[in-house]
Amino acid sequence: MRVLVKGAGVAGLTAAFELATRGATVTVAEIGPCLGGNASWFAGGMLAPWCERESAEQPVLDLGRHAADWWDVATPGQVTRAGTLVVAASRDAGELERFACRTSGHRWVDEGEIARLEPDLADRFWRGLFFPGEAHIDPRQAMTALHDKLVATGVDISFATDARQLSGFEHEIDCSGMAADDERLRGVRGEMMILHTPDIALSRPVRLLHPRFPLYAVPRAGHCFMIGATMIESQSGEPVTVRSMMELLGAACALHPAFGEAGIVETGVGVRPAFSDNLPRVEARGNSVAINGLYRHGFLLAPAMARQAAELVFSHEPMELA
Ligand SMILES: Cc1cc2nc3c(=O)[nH]c(=O)nc-3n(C[C@H](O)[C@H](O)[C@H](O)COP(=O)(O)OP(=O)(O)OC[C@H]3O[C@@H](n4cnc5c(N)ncnc54)[C@H](O)[C@@H]3O)c2cc1C
Numbered sequence: 327m328r329v330l331v332k333g334a335g336v337a338g339l340t341a342a343f344e345l346a347t348r349g350a351t352v353t354v355a356e357i358g359p360c361l362g363g364n365a366s367w368f369a370g371g372m373l374a375p376w377c378e379r380e381s382a383e384q385p386v387l388d389l390g391r392h393a394a395d396w397w398d399v400a401t402p403g404q405v406t407r408a409g410t411l412v413v414a415a416s417r418d419a420g421e422l423e424r425f426a427c428r429t430s431g432h433r434w435v436d437e438g439e440i441a442r443l444e445p446d447l448a449d450r451f452w453r454g455l456f457f458p459g460e461a462h463i464d465p466r467q468a469m470t471a472l473h474d475k476l477v478a479t480g481v482d483i484s485f486a487t488d489a490r491q492l493s494g495f496e497h498e499i500d501c502s503g504m505a506a507d508d509e510r511l512r513g514v515r516g517e518m519m520i521l522h523t524p525d526i527a528l529s530r531p532v533r534l535l536h537p538r539f540p541l542y543a544v545p546r547a548g549h550c551f552m553i554g555a556t557m558i559e560s561q562s563g564e565p566v567t568v569r570s571m572m573e574l575l576g577a578a579c580a581l582h583p584a585f586g587e588a589g590i591v592e593t594g595v596g597v598r599p600a601f602s603d604n605l606p607r608v609e610a611r612g613n614s615v616a617i618n619g620l621y622r623h624g625f626l627l628a629p630a631m632a633r634q635a636a637e638l639v640f641s642h643e644p645m646e647l648a
Contacts, residue, residue, distance in 0.1 A: 329497045329639060330355060332489035335366040336465070337617045338501035339472045340628040343400055344636035345499070346481050353482045355489035357505075361469055365503055366624055368518050368596030370544045370554050371465040372531050373397070373626050374410050376431035376457045385605055386623055389630040394461035396629035401463075401471040408530035409458040411435075411443055413451040415580065421535035422453060432457045446526050446582065462531050464546055465625060497639045500616040503599045504561060508618060513561025513597040516622070517570045518554035520546070521578065523588035534581045541577035550591060553578050557622070566593040598622055608634040615639060 327350045331338045334356035342352045358364065375390035398405045412432075414422045426432065432455040441448035443456065477483060489502070500506055504513055528545040544552040556570045571593065578585040601607060601619040606627050609616050615638050617631045 327351065327497065327639070328495045329353070329499060330489060330492055330495040331499045331501060333364075333501040333503060333505075334358075334361060334473070334483060334485075335364045335501060335503055336369070336469065336624045336628045337503070337620060337631065338499070339469060339476065340400075340632035341499045341501055341617060341635050342476050342481050342483075343472060344632040345639065346476065346479055348636055348640055350639070352476075353484070353492070353495070354476070355487040355492055356483065356485050357488050359486050361473055362466070365516075365596035365598055366465060366469060368516065368594040369465045369625055370518070370531070370542060370552050371463040371468065371625055372410070372542065372544060373405070373461040373463065374457065374531065375626060376429055376460060377410050377412065377533065378623060378626065379430070380425050380428045382623070383603070383605060386627065390623060390626040393626045393629050397463055397468060397625075401468050401475065404463045404468045404471055405461050406463070406530070407461045409456055410460040410531050410533065411440065411447075411454055411456055412533045412535060413440065413447070413454040414535040416452055418536055419453065421537060422455060425535055426455055429455075429457075431459050443530070444528055444532065446528065447532070450582065460531075462544055463625065468625070496613065498614045499635055499639070500614055500618070503618065504597050506599070506616060506618050508616070510601055511599050511618060512559070512602070514600050514621065515558040515560045515562055516555040516596050516598055517558075517566040517574070518552060518594050518596070519566070519571070519574060519590055520592040521551045521553055521585060521588040522549055522591045523551070523584055524549045525584040525587065526551070526582050532581065534577060536577060536580070539573050539577045541574065541581060543578065543581060551588075561597050563595050563597055566595055598624075606631050608638065610638055
């Protein structure tokens with residue numbers, strides 16, 4: 327069975343993996359010149375279904391709870407299973423209580439345990455929530471590893487190729503994100519930055535709750551931290567604004583003042599494709615299956631969506647999102 331996958335974001339790469347694993351002959355066409363430049367490239371890489379349940383519906387937890395296992399199998403060595411730490415300044419203690427009420431899979435930690443988990447946050451936060459079942463990856467490394475694995479197993483990945491120009495496939499999986507021809511989609515702009523400082527070490531994503539400027543810091547290799555992210559109802563991919571940068575940097579310094587001396591390695595913007603209910607969809611139209619609406623859960627939910635899409639292709643049966 328010859329299948330064309332349109333787009334090499336996280337949806338396209340995971341779909342290609344699931345299809346190739348089932349024995350399909352897969353071609354991935356990516357209109358961009360290389361991996362990157364899409365929403366997936368700017369993601370934090372948090373695999374945090376329990377934390378995300380604070381603002382997301384139950385399917386996000388149900389579909390995402392095995393994502394770390396999927397990434398471990400597909401890209402061995404890429405997943406860090408160290409949980410998530412959620413903290414707030416003492417004046418924002420109500421935010422922690424609210425977060426705890428809306429989530430599960432956590433335990434309360436005191437100052438001492440925060441210091442044991444993250445020594446560099448010692449004496450900074452008196453109380454927090456620890457989500458031990460969560461994990462994270464570096465999206466760029468994971469996508470590169472997945473790309474290389476797909477190529478090694480015979481998947482044809484062509485960059486600078488508009489999938490609309492290709493024909494002769496029995497099935498197509500449309501993973502083109504915001505470019506998809508679907509008027510139900512909206513964009514949610516996410517601004518992020520990568521900071522570098524050897525003065526702080528974190529072992530896991532840390533979320534700092536705040537009524538107006540919540541923030542997360544995800545540790546990356548080489549003393550770098552992905553700091554994110556804004557959530558703006560806009561599909562503008564224009565550069566990060568001064569206001570957003572000041573807000574993100576202010577919150578980063580509230581997490582740890584040493585971020586004030588960090589170097590700004592990169593700022594970036596990704597536009598999250600979302601439906602009105604912020605849940606993803608796998609939908610079939612004839613011989614075409616579309617995976618879209620991954621919103622802020624692309625790395626978390628793409629594995630489950632890819633599996634559903636591959637099953638659809640192989641069964642030819644319409645399937646509904648769980
Ligand atoms: C700042 C930020 C932080 C985030 N953090 C997280 C996180 O911590 N955890 C998490 O799970 N998710 C996170 N997300 C969400 C995640 O990044 C998105 O849900 C995901 O990237 C969407 O993936 P996608 O493959 O659908 O779209 P994209 O990554 O945008 O990929 C679509 C691809 O299709 C290509 N394309 C379009 N048209 C064509 C065509 N005609 N032919 C060929 N190719 C085409 C595009 O060039 C693009 O490469 C974050 C997002 C942002 C912006």
